[in-house]
Amino acid sequence: MSITPVLAGLLNLGVVLLISPFYMTVVKKVKARAQRREGPPLLQGYYTIAKLFRKEVVYSDYASFISRIAPYATLAILLVAALLVPVIWIPEITVAEGNIIVFLYLLAFTRFLLALLGLDAGSTFGGMGSSREMSLSAVIEPTTVVVFAAMAYVAGTLAIPEMFRHATTIIPGMSPTILLLSVSLFILIIVETGRIPVDNPETHLELTMIHEGMLLDTSGRNLALFELSHAVKQTLLMTLLINMLIPFGIVQEVSVLGLALATVLFLLKGTALSIVIGIVESSFAKMRFFRVPNLFMMAFFFSVLTIFSEVML
Amino acid sequence: MITNEVAVSLLRICLILVLISAACLLSTRNLSSLVRTYALQSLILVAIALLIGVLEQKSILIFIAILTLASKVIGIPWFIRIIQQRIRIQQDLHFHYLQPASALMVSILLILLVYLCFLQVLHDLFTRNSLFFLGSVIGVSLMLMGLIAIFSRQLAITKVIGYLSMENGVLLFGLFVTELPFITEFVIMVDLIILVLLTTILTVGMDSSIDAYMNRLKEFHLWSEEEVNA
Numbered sequence: 391m392s393i394t395p396v397l398a399g400l401l402n403l404g405v406v407l408l409i410s411p412f413y414m415t416v417v418k419k420v421k422a423r424a425q426r427r428e429g430p431p432l433l434q435g436y437y438t439i440a441k442l443f444r445k446e447v448v449y450s451d452y453a454s455f456i457s458r459i460a461p462y463a464t465l466a467i468l469l470v471a472a473l474l475v476p477v478i479w480i481p482e483i484t485v486a487e488g489n490i491i492v493f494l495y496l497l498a499f500t501r502f503l504l505a506l507l508g509l510d511a512g513s514t515f516g517g518m519g520s521s522r523e524m525s526l527s528a529v530i531e532p533t534t535v536v537v538f539a540a541m542a543y544v545a546g547t548l549a550i551p552e553m554f555r556h557a558t559t560i561i562p563g564m565s566p567t568i569l570l571l572s573v574s575l576f577i578l579i580i581v582e583t584g585r586i587p588v589d590n591p592e593t594h595l596e597l598t599m600i601h602e603g604m605l606l607d608t609s610g611r612n613l614a615l616f617e618l619s620h621a622v623k624q625t626l627l628m629t630l631l632i633n634m635l636i637p638f639g640i641v642q643e644v645s646v647l648g649l650a651l652a653t654v655l656f657l658l659k660g661t662a663l664s665i666v667i668g669i670v671e672s673s674f675a676k677m678r679f680f681r682v683p684n685l686f687m688m689a690f691f692f693s694v695l696t697i698f699s700e701v702m703l
Numbered sequence: 704m705i706t707n708e709v710a711v712s713l714l715r716i717c718l719i720l721v722l723i724s725a726a727c728l729l730s731t732r733n734l735s736s737l738v739r740t741y742a743l744q745s746l747i748l749v750a751i752a753l754l755i756g757v758l759e760q761k762s763i764l765i766f767i768a769i770l771t772l773a774s775k776v777i778g779i780p781w782f783i784r785i786i787q788q789r790i791r792i793q794q795d796l797h798f799h800y801l802q803p804a805s806a807l808m809v810s811i812l813l814i815l816l817v818y819l820c821f822l823q824v825l826h827d828l829f830t831r832n833s834l835f836f837l838g839s840v841i842g843v844s845l846m847l848m849g850l851i852a853i854f855s856r857q858l859a860i861t862k863v864i865g866y867l868s869m870e871n872g873v874l875l876f877g878l879f880v881t882e883l884p885f886i887t888e889f890v891i892m893v894d895l896i897i898l899v900l901l902t903t904i905l906t907v908g909m910d911s912s913i914d915a916y917m918n919r920l921k922e923f924h925l926w927s928e929e930e931v932n933a
Contacts, residue, residue: 564712564716565712566712566715566716566718566719567719569716569719570719570723573723683804684730684802684803684804687730687803687804687807687808688726688730688807690807691726691807691810691811692723692726694811695719695722695811695814698814698815698818699715699718699719699837702818702833702836702837702840
């Protein structure tokens with residue numbers, strides 16, 4: 391039993407947990423700047439989570455055990471998913487047994503828990519949020535599967551570390567299939583993290599909220615855990631895109647200097663991607679609910695095209 | 704000068720970009736971004752023509768690139784934009800037969816169909832040069848996607864953009880399956896048809912659907928009732 395996988399896993403979790411709130415704040419900051427506001431300070435994500443952790447937890451009278459375990463379970467599941475996605479270091483021996491299909495189902499499981507939580511408190515807003523989330527996810531899921539299938543087809547493997555290893559052998563920006571895949575993955579990030587054309591993360595207006603609707607009855611520590619898991623989910627999806635499209639700097643032969651450099655590079659690349667997400671979010675209006683499937687269709691089209699062009703070229 | 708490998712990989716990226724722009728043409732509702740997408744698609748075609756010109760060292764392709772740049776990237780979009788300012792129409796929200804989502808589905812099937820057919824017909828080309836094979840497949844697919852745009856859109860101006868995109872497909876096919884003299888002639892012919900279409904529609908009104916346009920033609924005695932019945 392070697393120590394390397396354990397070390398790599400811990401490092402991965404640490405990086406993901408530490409960086410995630412920062413990226414969320416960067417997106418918020420960019421959106422604020424686009425509206426000519428000052429925006430929150432860059433560490434606001436951490437302050438919010440720290441503040442929420444100190445606050446009291448209040449449960450609804452109708453809440454069952456679901457409300458009590460869902461926050462912990464969601465974060466735990468996402469951390470397991472984080473073990474599958476190497477962020478800065480691809481070790482020789484895999485950290486966790488699993489592949490992109492497991493990753494997909496872990497994400498779907500968190501969504502299921504969230505929908506249950508929305509129903510659990512017995513408020514109408516939560517129920518509406520859950521209902522919307524589930525009807526959207528019924529449309530998202532096939533697209534997600536096809537996008538991940540295209541990814542697996544391009545890389546020739548189902549294991550995520552091997553995909554990234556494959557990506558490092560390609561000159562960035564020179565492979566049309568990877569470019570196409572990135573477009574689909576970007577749409578996937580927007581959709582899965584509930585960003586603007588699909589859902590507005592800042593709204594608490596009853597007519598529009600999806601993700602926030604389900605969290606309306608959580609408070610204190612539980613809300614902090616949900617905020618953190620939302621951020622972790624976004625970081626994981628962003629990592630998939632970054633390490634497929636621009637993997638340079640990712641460490642394969644371990645060294646302290648290399649790891650430090652990779653962390654800094656990942657921070658920069660992630661910040662750049664967050665800025666892009668922020669700009670996209672500021673330049674679109676929220677879509678009408680029944681027009682959202684068009685967006686998924688685009689992602690679907692591009693990923694099918696990815697498979698086609700991989701076959702044809 | 705750029706090396707052959709770089710040119711080939713740039714060509715591949717351009718081909719993919721052409722398909723992306725075609726998908727945008729099918730699903731965009733905003734008229735000005737529709738025109739912008741068309742101009743961008745033509746610009747990609749210019750890049751493709753230049754790259755093939757470099758690869759095969761044929762000067763005629765450079766001329767085609769210049770011609771395309773002048774007419775389709777600058778000329779036609781500029782023309783449409785002027786008209787658009789006059790008629791103050793910004794969106795085309797009406798689709799018949801196919802909504803954008805299903806139009807994309809159909810175009811996936813069409814690309815697959817074209818690929819399978821060409822695999823039978825142009826088998827030699829496929830074994831000799833897969834890039835040129837891909838180019839011809841995408842050219843014909845672009846043509847068919849333009850066709851979908853024509854019949855799923857309602858306004859005359861978006862139909863015209865569908866025609867233009869079809870013509871781009873013909874040009875792309877002509878660039879890759881290199882029988883230039885004949886194909887070039889064909890391209891110019893289609894161009895003329897489009898020019899006629901553009902001018903007639905532009906003069907009588909772009910803000911209307913085909914039916915309304917017919918009515919207006921009748922109003923101005925440009926189209927007699929007997930001809931319609933006959």
